[in-house]
Amino acid sequence: MNNSGRSEAQVGEILSGEAFLRERLHPRRRDFNFLCFTDLLGVIRPFADSIPKGGRVYDYGCGGAPYEALFAHCAEYVRADLIPGPRVQKRLRPDGLTEEPDAAYDAVLSTQVLEHVPDPLAYLRETLRILRPGGEALVTTHGMFEEHGCPYDFHRWTVIGLERVARQAGFEVVETRKLTAQVRGAVQMLHYLVETLRLPGPRTPVWYLLDLARRVHRRALRPVLNWAVDQFEGQGVVPGDGPAAVYVGISARLRRPQ
Numbered sequence: 001m002n003n004s005g006r007s008e009a010q011v012g013e014i015l016s017g018e019a020f021l022r023e024r025l026h027p028r029r030r031d032f033n034f035l036c037f038t039d040l041l042g043v044i045r046p047f048a049d050s051i052p053k054g055g056r057v058y059d060y061g062c063g064g065a066p067y068e069a070l071f072a073h074c075a076e077y078v079r080a081d082l083i084p085g086p087r088v089q090k091r092l093r094p095d096g097l098t099e100e101p102d103a104a105y106d107a108v109l110s111t112q113v114l115e116h117v118p119d120p121l122a123y124l125r126e127t128l129r130i131l132r133p134g135g136e137a138l139v140t141t142h143g144m145f146e147e148h149g150c151p152y153d154f155h156r157w158t159v160i161g162l163e164r165v166a167r168q169a170g171f172e173v174v175e176t177r178k179l180t181a182q183v184r185g186a187v188q189m190l191h192y193l194v195e196t197l198r199l200p201g202p203r204t205p206v207w208y209l210l211d212l213a214r215r216v217h218r219r220a221l222r223p224v225l226n227w228a229v230d231q232f233e234g235q236g237v238v239p240g241d242g243p244a245a246v247y248v249g250i251s252a253r254l255r256r257p258q
Helices: 008-015 017-023 034-050 120-129 159-169 182-195 205-229
Strands: 056-060 076-081 107-112 131-142 172-181 237-239 247-255
Touching: 008 131, 017 034, 034 107, 034 131, 034 172, 034 182, 034 237, 056 120, 076 182, 076 205, 107 120, 107 205, 120 159, 120 172, 131 159, 172 182, 182 205, 182 247
Parallel strands: 056 076, 056 107, 107 131
Antiparallel strands: 131 247, 172 237, 172 247
């Protein structure tokens, strides 16, 4: 069984749902993952802007392809995933590899996929194969984050670990970034911890107290905290070789050698 507790069809529908897509492309301060998705956009937008008009882009593990609109200037944007869904154009092979020819794309986008891949090295080698020489991939994944099957959840990463496997796959590492770091990362994890304030068993007074705490946090404290730490913009996207030791996400911009 997968570790999401849902069927593939259910997962595909969730990944293509209106709320799922809106939260990623237009995050709001009351959203649970406002900080993560805001910081992700901070690396995805510049990558999209760097792709020339006429470029071909492959979204490898697209889900609902929430960032497609950022690549509207490109000639082609191919959406591929292992799990079927309303937004999936091409199904990946059961082993997670593609049916694409060599050197077919100018860019590959992989957002929050690598933690769900059982063999990250094989996935990155496939990414390299379908890129033209000099083409680039943007890979984002999780550093410190809760387990979330989609349908499976296998890995968490450090910057140095991601750089190492990318080089093993044959890539040049252009740059890495730590995302939602330090205070921003701590507040993101606080949101998760508050959501898990639950006691098993009968509904005692303490149970009701914790339930009230969750409701107050969702409706009042979460947007206020997100606003407060949003003032720490410099902790949203920080250099991969910087001193930040706590970070929720990682991005790596990778290039296929000429």
